[in-house]
Amino acid sequence: MNSSQQWSTRTFGNEDRLPRVPLPTLEDTCARFLTWCSPLLTPEQLATTEAAVTDYLAADSPARVLHADLERFNDAPGTRSWLDVFWPSRYLGRRDRIALNANFFFLFRDTDEDQFQRAAGLITAAVDFKLLLDKEEVPPVIQRGQALSMEQNKFLFSETRIPGAEQDTVRVPYTDEWPGPSAARHVVVFNRGSMFRMDVIGPDGAPYSLSDLEGGLRAVVKAGADGTAPDRTVGSLTTQARAEWARTRGRLIALDPANAAAVDTIETALFCVNLESFAPADTQAACDQLLHGDSGNRYFDKAVSLIVFADGRAGINIEHCGLDGTTILSFVDAMLGETAEAHAERAGARPQGLPAVDPIEFVLDDALRADIATARRAFAEYAAATATRTVSFTDFGTARAKALKMSPDAFAQLAYQLAHKRSKGITGATYESIATRQYQNGRTEAMRVVTPEVLAFVEAMGDPAVSAADKRAAFRTAAEAHVARAKQCQNGQAPEQHLWELQLIQKRRGAELGATAPLALYDTPGWTVMRDDYLSTSSAPSTNIQYFGFGSTSPTCIGVAYVLLPDRFNLYLSTPAAVAEEMNTFVTELRGAVTELQDLLASE
Template sequence: MEANLFVQLNAHTEGAAREVRGRAASETEISDFRVIDNGEGGSSSASGSDTEDEGKAAVHVMMLSPPKKGGGSRGERWTLSSASIIHFIHLRHLSTFPHFLSLTRNSPPGHTLKRLNSASVPLLASPTLSRELLDSRMFSSVFSRGVHVRSVTSASLRHRPVPQPAKVVNTVAKLSSAGPRRQNMTPPTAYQEDPSAGPMLRFQKFLPKLPVPTLQETADRYLKSLKPLLTEQELQNTKTAVAEFIREGGVGQQLQDKLLAKAQNPHVNNWLSDWWNDAAYLAYRDPVVPYVSYFYSYKDDRKRRSPVKRAAAITTSVLKFKKMVDEKRLEPEYMRGLPMCMDSYKWMFNACRIPEKPADYPVKYDHESNKHFVVARKNRFYKVLHEVDGIQLGTRELEAQFARVLELANAEKTPAIGALTSENRDTWTEVRRMMIETSPENKKALQLIESASFIVCLDDTSPVTLEERAHQYWHGDGRNRFFDKPLQFIINENGTAGFMGEHSMMDGTPTHRLNDYLNDQIFNNRIDFAASDIRSNIPEPMPISFELSEDIIGAIDNAQQNFRDVIGLHELKVLAYLGYGKGLIKKFKCSPDAYVQMIIQLAYFKMYGKNRPTYESAATRRFQEGRTETCRTVSEESVAWCKSMMDPDADPKTCISNLRAALNAHVAYITTASEGKGVDRHLFGLKKLLHPDAALPGIYADPAYGYSSSWFLSTSQLSSEYFNGYGWSQVIDQGYGIAYMINESNLQFNIVSKKQGCERMQFYLTDAANDMRELMESELETKAKL
C-alpha cells in the first residue's frame, strides 16, 4: 500500500523564493512525520502522530499546478518519487490556507484520508520544479504563516496522473518545531536511511566518510596559503621541503598510504576523530576555563525577571529538548541540504569530562538511571530530580525547587569544590584521586554531578552591560561552576541568563541549536506556564556533600588563586557595531560571513601594518563523526585588498575589485574546507602516523609550518535572534579570539586577548567597518545613477 503527500501550488507561485529561510512556526509545533518505503505493503506511520495507521509507506510530493512550457499537459503533475521525510502540519492550523494537503492510498486508488480547502494565503515553492532530475535539489514549501512542508530525500521527476480525491476521513498528523530549517537541496540517492536508528540517527551510518585529500592537492593549497605570509626566500625554502615530502616514494607518500588505509578501514568511521579529540581537547593540559570553554549570552526575558522563574522556564525547555535527544526523535541538522552527523549529541546530556593523565576521557551515563540535574548556588551543589513517578516536573514545581535551593544555600557556607575543575588538568587529576581516596562519599558525590543531565548555576551576581555578562558566562568567579560538564545554564540574581559549554566532545553547532531552541520555546510561549498543582511527593533538593581533608581544602584555595591569576591575564571587550548589518551587506551582493572576515583582516592590518595567520572554523559534520576544519582566511587577495585600502591614492574601483576577489577567495577556501579538503587536518593526520623515533620531515621542521598554524586571529561566526553575545579565548598569547554575530542591522564582536590591546582592536574594527561601508556604498550610488 502506497501513501502520497500532495501539495497544491497555484501557477503564479512557480519560481518564487529561490531560498526559503524558514520563518519558524509561531502558531504550531512541528516535529517529524516519517514515512519510509520498505518496498512492500503497509500503511503510513508518523512520529508523534495521532493517526491510527501503522507500518511503512512511500511519501511523494507532487506539484499540481501546470508545468512550465514544454513540461506536459495541465492534467499531469511532477512527482518527487522516493522514500522521504516530511514536515507535516497539524491540520487544525490549516483552516485559512488556500491549498489542500491530502494523504492518499492507492489501494483503493484515490482514497483520500484528508483534504482541506480555503481562501487566499500564498504558498512559495523553491526551487521551481522542471522535468529535470532533482537528485541534488530539494522541493521546499513554506506557508506565509511560517508553517513548513518539506521533502528531504533525493528524487527524480516523472509524470504521474492526478488521483481523484475520494472519501474524507478524520486523520491528523502532529508536529513540533524540533526540526531545523533546511535549505533548498536534498540528499543524493546514496543517503539511505536506517529506520531502526530513530529519526535523529536515521542517516548516520550512511553518511560519507571524511575524505583524504591527495598529497598534491594539500601541497598546492598549503603553498598558496603561505605565499602572503612569507618572504620570497622563506617561501622557496618551504617549496623545497614540500617537494621532498610529496615526491614519489618519499616519506609523505608512505604516510599517505597509511592514512588511506586507516580511512578505508570499515571499522573506522573517521580517520581524524580519535586523534583530534585527543590532541585538541582531551590531552590539552591547560585549564578548561578560559582556554577551552565558550559561552552564549541570552537576551533578557522581560516576563521572567525573577531568577527562579527564569531558571524554571529554561530548565523546562532544556528537558523538552533532552527528551527528543534521548528518544532519538530530534530531526537531524542539514548543511546545504545534506544531513549532518548527529553523533556528538550523545555527549550533550548525562555526560562529563573526567581528568586523567596523560589525557582526559569522556563518560556518558544512562539517562534512564540518572533523571536528575544539579543546581549550583553559592559554591554548593544540589541534586534535583527532573522526573518523579514517570512525570516531568512542571514549571511551578521547578520554581519551588529553585526557591528551596536559594533557602538552603543561605544556611551554610562551604568550600568551592567546583574551583578544582578550573585547575590545570594534571593538578585536577591528582586532587580528584586524593578526594576519592579520602572517602568513598566523595566518589559518590562526584558521580552525582558527573552523571547529572546538566547543571543550572544560580549566581548571586547581577551583570548588566554586555561585557559584564560576557565575563560572567565565560568564566564567572570560578567557584559556582563545574567546568567539566558540557552544559551549564547560568541565571543571575537580576534574571539575566546565559550558557557555558565544555568543548571537548561537541562543537558549537549542537549547543547553538539547543540554546536557540530553548529560547524559542520561551519567547514564543510554547511552554505551559499556567498554574498547576505542586505534587506533595517531590523530594526536596538534596545537598551534595563532600568530606574534605586539609589537603583538599588547600588545593581548593590554590585553585581559586590560580584561577584569579589566569583570568587576570586576559582582557575582554564587546563591540556592538550599529552602523549596518546583514541587510546592507547583502545589498552590496557580498557573502556576510566573508565580508565580516574582511572587516577583521582590515582592522588587524590597520593596527599592525600586516596580516598574520587567521583561523575560521569550517564545519565538516556532513561526514561521519566530522567536526571542524581550518579555513585559512589570509590570502593573496585579502592582503592585496588591505594594502589597497591603506593606499590614499588607490582608485575606489580598484579597492572594490580587490575586495570582491578577496571575498571570492575566502568563500572558495571555506567551501573546500567544509568538504574535508583543507590543509591543516590532513597535515596533522600525516604527522600523527610518523613513528616516534622517525626523523621529522622537512615540511614539519620548516618554521613556516609552525608559524602558519599559529592563530594570531581565531575567529568564528554564530548568530541568533535570542543571543546578545558569545565568545571564547584566544589560542596563542600574542593573538585574539574574535567571535562575531551578523544580525540584520548590526554586527557584534566579542574580543579577547592576553592584554594585546582589545580596546584598540575594538576601535579598528569600527574604523574598518565604516571604511568598507563607504567604499561599497559608492558602488551602489554609481549603479543608481546609471
C-alpha cells in the same frame, strides 16, 4: 542521495547515509599547504618551507608510511571519518586548563522573567529536548537539502570530561560503557559555591512542573544562603591543568567513599544549573561571567552549564570536546524558540510537589583544601589577566551586506584584516572555524583567511593613490577568494588537519610503523607562522543569542567571536591583558573599517 530518496526524520536516522570526509592525497594537501602559507612568508621562509615539502613528499619519507596508515584506518570497518582519532586527541589531549582556554559561551536574549522563572524555564526546555532526543524525535538538521550529522547531540546530557594524566577521557551515554540515552533524572544546581542534587524528572519519568522547579530552586538558594568557604569549593579544581586535576581528583575520590558518590552524582547529572547571587553590571560583565565566572560556582568539565544571574539574565557555558557551536545553537534555538509553558506541555510536565533537593558534600583534608584555595586563586588571577571587550554594530548586519551584493562573512573577515593591519601594522595568521557536519562525524575545518587577494586588498585600502573603483574591485576579488576557500573547507579540501593528524600518528605509532625520522615540514616557517594566530575567529548566527565568546588562544592572539544577524553585528573579543591596548586599537580601527567598506560599496 537520489532526489527520489527522503532523509529520515529520526534524529540519528541519517548518520550512515551521510558522505564520508574525503581523505586528500599527500600531494594535494602539500600543494594547498604551500598556497595557504605563502602569503604570510618572506621569500626566504617560503624557500625553506618548499624544500621541506619536497622532502616530505619523497618516496622514502616517513610521511608516506604515516599516510598509508591513515588510509588503512580510513578503510577499516567501523571508521566513519579519518578524523575519528584526531578529534579526541586534539581536544582531550590538551594539557592546559580548559576553563577559559577551551570552553565557550553564549549570552541568551533577555526576557522579563526573574531568576527562578528563567532558570525553571530553561531546565524545562532542556528536559523537553532531552526527552525528544531519547525518542529520536529531535528533527535532524537539513541544510540546503543535505542532512547534517546529529552525533554531537549525544554529548549534551550527562556528559562529563574526566581528567587524565596523559589524555582525558569522557564519561558519556550512547557508549558501550553506558548504552543508550542517560536515565539520570537529576541536575546539579550551584549557589554561592554550594552544590545541590535536584531532581527535574519524577520517578515515573514525567518532568516536574515549572512551579515545582521554581520551588526547588528557591530551596537551593535558601539552603546555600551562607555560601561555601573558599577552600571547600570543589568545582574550582576543574580549572587546574588537566594532569594536575587528574591527580587531585584521584586523591579526592580515594579519601572517602562519600567523595566518590558525590563525584558520581555530578558526573551523571543531566547538566549543571549555576545560580548567581548578583546581577552583572552590564553586557560585557555578563559575558565575562559566562566565560569564566567564580570558579567556586562552576564545574567546567560538565558538557552543559546553564548560568542564570540574579536579574534573570542567562547564558550557557559549554565543554568543547564533543560539542561545537552549531550543535549548541540548534539546542539553544530549540530551548528559546518556544515558551517554557509549551515545553512543559509537550514534555508532559505535571505538579508532583517539591523535587528532591540534596546537598552534595565532600570530605576534605588539609591538602585538598589547600589545593582548592590555590586553584581558585590561580584561576581568578588568570581570568584577571585576560582582557575582553564587547562591540556592537547596530547599523550593519547580513541584510546590509547582501544589499551591497557582498557575502556577509567575507565582509566581516575582510574588515578584520583591514582593522588588524591598521592597528598592528602587520597582516597576521587568521583562523576561521568552518562547519563540516554534512559528513559522517563531521565537526569543523580549519580555514586560514589570509590569501594573496587579501594582501592586495589591504594594500590597496592603505594606498591613497588607488582609486575608489580599484579599491572596490580589490575588495570584491578578495571576498570571492574568501568564499571560494570557505567552500574548499566545507568540502574537506584543507591541508592543516591532514598534516596535523599525520604528525599525531607519528607520535602515537611512529616506532611501531618504523616511521620515526624527523619531518622537517613541522619545523618550517610555513607550518609555524601559518598556525601562530593573530586572530582566531568563529561565528554563531542566532536571534536567540546576543553574544558568543571564547578565550584568546595565544599571547599575541585576539579571539573574535561574532554574531552576524540581519540587523546587527555583535562581537566579543578576548586577548591577554598585556596586549589589551592593541585589542582596543583594533576595535577603533574595526569601527572605521566597517563604515568605510560600506561606503565604498555603496558608492558603486
